[in-house]
Amino acid sequence: MDRVQIGIIGFGTVGSGTAEVLLENRDLIRGRSGVDINIKVIADLNLRWDRGLNLEGIRLTEEAMEIVEDPEIQIAVELIGGLTTAKEYVTEAIKRGKHVVTANKALLAHCGEELFSLAQRHNVLIGFEASVGGGIPIITAIQNGLTGNRITKLMAILNGTSNYILTRMRSELLPYQEVVDEAVRLGYAEDPPTLDVDGTDVAHKLVILMALFYGMWFPLEEIYKEGIQEITPQDISFAEELGYRIKLLGMAKSRGKRVEARVHPVMIPKEHMLSGVEGAYNGIYLEGDFVGPTLFYGLGAGRRPTGSAVVSDIVSIAKRLRSQQKSFSSPIWALGPKEEFRLCPMGEVETPYYFRFQAVDKPGVLSKISGILANHQISIASVIQKGRRLEGSVPIVMLTHEAKEKAVREAIEKIDQLDVVTDKTLIIRVEAQDAL
Amino acid sequence: MDRVQIGIIGFGTVGSGTAEVLLENRDLIRGRSGVDINIKVIADLNLRWDRGLNLEGIRLTEEAMEIVEDPEIQIAVELIGGLTTAKEYVTEAIKRGKHVVTANKALLAHCGEELFSLAQRHNVLIGFEASVGGGIPIITAIQNGLTGNRITKLMAILNGTSNYILTRMRSELLPYQEVVDEAVRLGYAEDPPTLDVDGTDVAHKLVILMALFYGMWFPLEEIYKEGIQEITPQDISFAEELGYRIKLLGMAKSRGKRVEARVHPVMIPKEHMLSGVEGAYNGIYLEGDFVGPTLFYGLGAGRRPTGSAVVSDIVSIAKRLRSQQKSFSSPIWALGPKEEFRLCPMGEVETPYYFRFQAVDKPGVLSKISGILANHQISIASVIQKGRRLEGSVPIVMLTHEAKEKAVREAIEKIDQLDVVTDKTLIIRVEAQDAL
Numbered sequence: 085m086d087r088v089q090i091g092i093i094g095f096g097t098v099g100s101g102t103a104e105v106l107l108e109n110r111d112l113i114r115g116r117s118g119v120d121i122n123i124k125v126i127a128d129l130n131l132r133w134d135r136g137l138n139l140e141g142i143r144l145t146e147e148a149m150e151i152v153e154d155p156e157i158q159i160a161v162e163l164i165g166g167l168t169t170a171k172e173y174v175t176e177a178i179k180r181g182k183h184v185v186t187a188n189k190a191l192l193a194h195c196g197e198e199l200f201s202l203a204q205r206h207n208v209l210i211g212f213e214a215s216v217g218g219g220i221p222i223i224t225a226i227q228n229g230l231t232g233n234r235i236t237k238l239m240a241i242l243n244g245t246s247n248y249i250l251t252r253m254r255s256e257l258l259p260y261q262e263v264v265d266e267a268v269r270l271g272y273a274e275d276p277p278t279l280d281v282d283g284t285d286v287a288h289k290l291v292i293l294m295a296l297f298y299g300m301w302f303p304l305e306e307i308y309k310e311g312i313q314e315i316t317p318q319d320i321s322f323a324e325e326l327g328y329r330i331k332l333l334g335m336a337k338s339r340g341k342r343v344e345a346r347v348h349p350v351m352i353p354k355e356h357m358l359s360g361v362e363g364a365y366n367g368i369y370l371e372g373d374f375v376g377p378t379l380f381y382g383l384g385a386g387r388r389p390t391g392s393a394v395v396s397d398i399v400s401i402a403k404r405l406r407s408q409q410k411s412f413s414s415p416i417w418a419l420g421p422k423e424e425f426r427l428c429p430m431g432e433v434e435t436p437y438y439f440r441f442q443a444v445d446k447p448g449v450l451s452k453i454s455g456i457l458a459n460h461q462i463s464i465a466s467v468i469q470k471g472r473r474l475e476g477s478v479p480i481v482m483l484t485h486e487a488k489e490k491a492v493r494e495a496i497e498k499i500d501q502l503d504v505v506t507d508k509t510l511i512i513r514v515e516a517q518d519a520l
Numbered sequence: 521m522d523r524v525q526i527g528i529i530g531f532g533t534v535g536s537g538t539a540e541v542l543l544e545n546r547d548l549i550r551g552r553s554g555v556d557i558n559i560k561v562i563a564d565l566n567l568r569w570d571r572g573l574n575l576e577g578i579r580l581t582e583e584a585m586e587i588v589e590d591p592e593i594q595i596a597v598e599l600i601g602g603l604t605t606a607k608e609y610v611t612e613a614i615k616r617g618k619h620v621v622t623a624n625k626a627l628l629a630h631c632g633e634e635l636f637s638l639a640q641r642h643n644v645l646i647g648f649e650a651s652v653g654g655g656i657p658i659i660t661a662i663q664n665g666l667t668g669n670r671i672t673k674l675m676a677i678l679n680g681t682s683n684y685i686l687t688r689m690r691s692e693l694l695p696y697q698e699v700v701d702e703a704v705r706l707g708y709a710e711d712p713p714t715l716d717v718d719g720t721d722v723a724h725k726l727v728i729l730m731a732l733f734y735g736m737w738f739p740l741e742e743i744y745k746e747g748i749q750e751i752t753p754q755d756i757s758f759a760e761e762l763g764y765r766i767k768l769l770g771m772a773k774s775r776g777k778r779v780e781a782r783v784h785p786v787m788i789p790k791e792h793m794l795s796g797v798e799g800a801y802n803g804i805y806l807e808g809d810f811v812g813p814t815l816f817y818g819l820g821a822g823r824r825p826t827g828s829a830v831v832s833d834i835v836s837i838a839k840r841l842r843s844q845q846k847s848f849s850s851p852i853w854a855l856g857p858k859e860e861f862r863l864c865p866m867g868e869v870e871t872p873y874y875f876r877f878q879a880v881d882k883p884g885v886l887s888k889i890s891g892i893l894a895n896h897q898i899s900i901a902s903v904i905q906k907g908r909r910l911e912g913s914v915p916i917v918m919l920t921h922e923a924k925e926k927a928v929r930e931a932i933e934k935i936d937q938l939d940v941v942t943d944k945t946l947i948i949r950v951e952a953q954d955a956l
Contacts, residue, residue, distance in 0.1 A: 104810075105810050109809070112670060116667055219810070219811035220665075221666060225661055230832065231836075232545055233828055357797075360791075374540075374827055375656075375825050377818065378656060380661075389810065391810055392811040393665070393811075406847070407846065410844040
């Protein structure tokens with residue numbers, strides 16, 4: 085039986101999960117792939133804590149470069165994460181003709197173009213299934229299963245932590261900060277969970293998915309990004325009442341060569357499949373020109389699910405090595421007549437909006453607000469105004485028809501300056517019913 | 521640029537969809553795969569009707585063997601379906617060293633073992649993404665994305681026609697036959713839609729998925745099978761009231777080497793992701809030992825979605841041809857060490873049950889029924905008995921705790937012989953809340 089030697093760089097959560105899959109299901113993988121995958125070396129700066137695994141026969145080292153430089157190792161598995169040393173190891177491994185598997189979404193979102201060109205020149209593969217959607221095999225689904233499709237729309241819950249927070253806020257009607265504190269205490273979220281809740285992590289993953297759809301790497305800093313920190317349980321209740329759920333989404337929509345890409349909370353109809361994606365789960369909703377609407381659902385993080393994704397890449401490369409492949413099929417963006425897509429500026433995006441104004445409970449307030457909206461060609465679809473006073477002010481909630489982001493920002497800036505308006509207006513973009 | 525020559529056998533719905541993807545997205549596919557896929561010949565017995573496609577440069581023939589015998593054609597795409605001539609063409613193509621792509625679930629469910637052994641001997645691939653789940657890339661997801669996992673549980677909506685019927689019955693509270701007649705009239709269902717509604721089509725797909733999970737082909741005739749013909753709108757309403765939805769599922773569960781495989785209507789909790797799979801959509805819910813729960817959702821049939829799946833196989837084989845692969849990686853069941861799974865007899869299956877008894881509205885009826893259940897160690901979880909009379913009899917609905925199928929059948933046989941029971945008892949198996 086063919087044997088493939090691998091080295092794992094980074095032995096934290098994902099590294100241990102990867103080793104666990106390979107060790108526990110070694111026979112299964114051997115049977116399915118025809119290859120015996122052998123972990124030759126594992127490198128980590130901290131080898132002291134017990135991973136609960138039988139590591140007999142595996143060399144442990146603090147020196148990641150040992151893996152990169154070992155000529156026997158065919159696949160280097162980078163699971164350090166982040167933008168510090170990971171890039172060096174990946175680059176050096178590629179230069180030495182090694183295939184690379186990585187779960188590092190930040191690295192790919194920042195340096196994808198550079199790394200994939202390098203891999204192309206050295207005729208090696210980069211596997212990155214684990215970089216998006218945890219255990220969900222979304223990369224292979226897009227690269228292989230949907231390869232004949234133009235992907236025209238993506239709406240995706242890509243961060244389990246923020247989805248868990250929103251789910252708890254809804255089910256328990258707890259304020260944001262309280263749920264975050266609890267999640268940190270229980271070890272479900274990092275302290276502080278900034279990159280998870282502010283949309284950064286989602287933006288990383290969005291840029292990777294967009295590279296698959298459009299064959300080009302969009303600059304991360306040009307992706308519009310907004311987090312969930314301003315959402316209140318009150319907004320979640322209003323959304324319920326209006327037939328919606330609030331989710332933090334990564335979105336990409338294309339029409340011709342024009343691409344809208346954004347990360348922010350979205351109100352989606354309760355009946356949409358994405359509304360059923362709760363807790364720490366991820367859900368990736370795609371529309372292709374032939375396949376139509378699809379959804380992929382599963383755990384977006386965690387030792388075992390992410391390990392499952394890393395191993396799928398390792399096995400896939402190992403099978404290609406076994407089949408004596410000479411030229412390693414380029415990832416889809418490295419070839420071809422390049423289509424030049426361009427990002428639509430955020431100000432030009434058109435979508436329905438949810439506004440929650442905080443205003444004093446006096447006659448004439450509604451007329452002032454709606455007057456400004458009308459002046460900006462923003463047309464109101466429905467209003468909820470309730471009598472209950474919150475420290476002297478009341479919430480007024482509006483859903484609009486499609487409006488232009490630029491007009492909305494201008495209108496809201498004026499509204500927030502009204503003396504009857506007591507607080508900053510909260511804006512949530514809405515995905516309308518016909519998006520089902 | 522490399523060019524791969526293909527021939528399409530069968531130019532009906534799926535054949536036209538396949539040609540449509542390849543023609544309409546030819547540049548896109550070329551860019552993504554590095555291969556130009558050329559349809560050299562299309563064969564069909566009826567070439568007269570207009571498929572709405574520009575077929576310039578493609579040879580049309582009534583002789584499928586022309587494709588099989590053409591040495592230039594590298595991939596034969598079998599889209600005739602059924603068990604008549606399809607097998608001959610597939611077999612002959614393989615023997616001549618051609619790779620095969622097929623959407624033919626009946627053929628694979630009946631002759632999978634034989635065909636894949638033959639392909640193995642001739643070092644060719646059989647692509648069958650389109651045989652299960654229409655456009656959903658479920659085969660590549662399992663074969664590649666989840667390859668490190670033991671799949672321990674499958675619950676899948678695999679037939680769009682029956683799911684459409686159940687959805688309409690629920691939303692409009694219409695009887696089965698009325699919805700079927702309407703679906704046939706609108707062209708959504710075949711006339712009669714026997715294989716779709718009686719579980720046969722689902723059983724075909726289940727056997728294919730099980731081959732992927734367990735590495736062996738289970739005999740189709742040993743899969744327990746029950747259709748949706750007996751379900752009434754009344755049952756659907758009772759299910760709603762109890763917090764469930766009724767879906768026709770293909771199920772496979774394994775514990776160690778013991779596999780439960782069955783096709784029948786199931787009551788699943790409303791909050792389960794599968795309950796949101798409505799209309800003509802398919803949904804495949806899987807649990808793997810590492811990945812945990814996952815769901816794959818999309819259109820289960822139709823010209824364009826199924827075309828998308830067929831094309832994904834064609835491109836995948838074309839990419840391997842381009843990369844100068846010598847040995848074509850065997851599908852996972854063709855390699856050892858063979859694990860010997862065995863089917864659990866239906867009588868030994870344990871699950872909660874829904875019973876709808878039809879009985880005269882007299883004192884003592886409930887006590888007679890529950891007495892027989894108790895004698896068979898079947899424990900009742902809840903009862904709904906309502907006063908409304910239906911032609912002299914009333915429905916009594918019960919949910920049980922876990923009970924053994926064998927005991928249930930014996931008990932129901934006795935109950936159905938009671939003189940107070942006016943009609944055959946309807947049984948629906950229940951997937952309990954903890955299955956979420």
